[in-house]
Amino acid sequence: MEFTKGHGTANDFVILPDPDGALDLTPEKVAAICDRRRGLGGDGVLRVVRAARHPDGIALAGEAEWFMDYWNSDGSFAEMCGNGTRVFVRYLLDTGLATPGDGDLPVATRAGIVHARVAGDAVAVQMRRPRLYAASTAALGGLALPGTAVDVGNPHLVCPLPAGLDLAGLDLTRAPHVDEDLFPHGVNVEFTAPGDAVDGGDPHVLMRVYERGSAETLSCGTGACAVAAVALYDAGRETGTVAVDVPGGRLTVTVDEGSCWLSGPAVLVATGTITLV
Numbered sequence: 001m002e003f004t005k006g007h008g009t010a011n012d013f014v015i016l017p018d019p020d021g022a023l024d025l026t027p028e029k030v031a032a033i034c035d036r037r038r039g040l041g042g043d044g045v046l047r048v049v050r051a052a053r054h055p056d057g058i059a060l061a062g063e064a065e066w067f068m069d070y071w072n073s074d075g076s077f078a079e080m081c082g083n084g085t086r087v088f089v090r091y092l093l094d095t096g097l098a099t100p101g102d103g104d105l106p107v108a109t110r111a112g113i114v115h116a117r118v119a120g121d122a123v124a125v126q127m128r129r130p131r132l133y134a135a136s137t138a139a140l141g142g143l144a145l146p147g148t149a150v151d152v153g154n155p156h157l158v159c160p161l162p163a164g165l166d167l168a169g170l171d172l173t174r175a176p177h178v179d180e181d182l183f184p185h186g187v188n189v190e191f192t193a194p195g196d197a198v199d200g201g202d203p204h205v206l207m208r209v210y211e212r213g214s215a216e217t218l219s220c221g222t223g224a225c226a227v228a229a230v231a232l233y234d235a236g237r238e239t240g241t242v243a244v245d246v247p248g249g250r251l252t253v254t255v256d257e258g259s260c261w262l263s264g265p266a267v268l269v270a271t272g273t274i275t276l277v
């Protein structure tokens, strides 16, 4: 079958077109596709299905033609993927499955409808406003790092590093330990440090992430939204724009009264065919 490879700030995905939902995709097949040695390699799979043809999308079919069926690289599902949605939109437009109309392009996801806007290399998606809901801790290599739990449609724990700890030096080859009662379905853990001042005086944050279901990735869009919401809260603000630098590049997050815009580059890099066994 056909595939396309794409990424958003080096968060990379294998895109599988399956308009009628006919593909027998299983966790094992997704894990095999995402294997970086034995497969194509990717942080996740984006299956492109008509909303009306997927059980998780059918209720949204009146609002969006396409459903982003997102899978993590270990074969698990997630409710939402910010960078994935941005790459998904790039794919819809480049392949002509959607046309850039006058308004925003709606995409159905497990976390509801997301609206997208394209400007040159950048794709921006409007998601729900992040909700800060609990204090918790991530344990990493003997360190106990306090953080804030944030719901962006999927779960996050944002842990600003104490002064003196080097973000680049963290060992993220293993999953941080988290409170399994607070996060019964797992959690994405973001570690942050303050960035240099940026023009306009908006907050600027450096971030690394250990993703549920995909281990360390070079970027996480929903994670950047969670990090931005915490940075604004810490600055005594409810709304504003935050530059979030991840190992794969820069994401810009604007939190307003009712939503959160995530913007950054989204590119397609290869197409080909694979045999799914």
Ligand SMILES: N[C@@H](CCC[C@H](N)C(=O)O)C(=O)O
Pocket: 011, 072, 077, 078, 079, 080, 081, 082, 083, 084, 154, 155, 188, 211, 212, 213, 214, 217, 219, 220, 221, 222, 223
């Ligand atoms: N990289 C994504 C998030 C993907 C889902 C996550 N691993 C989860 O299980 O919630 C993003 O860009 O948001």
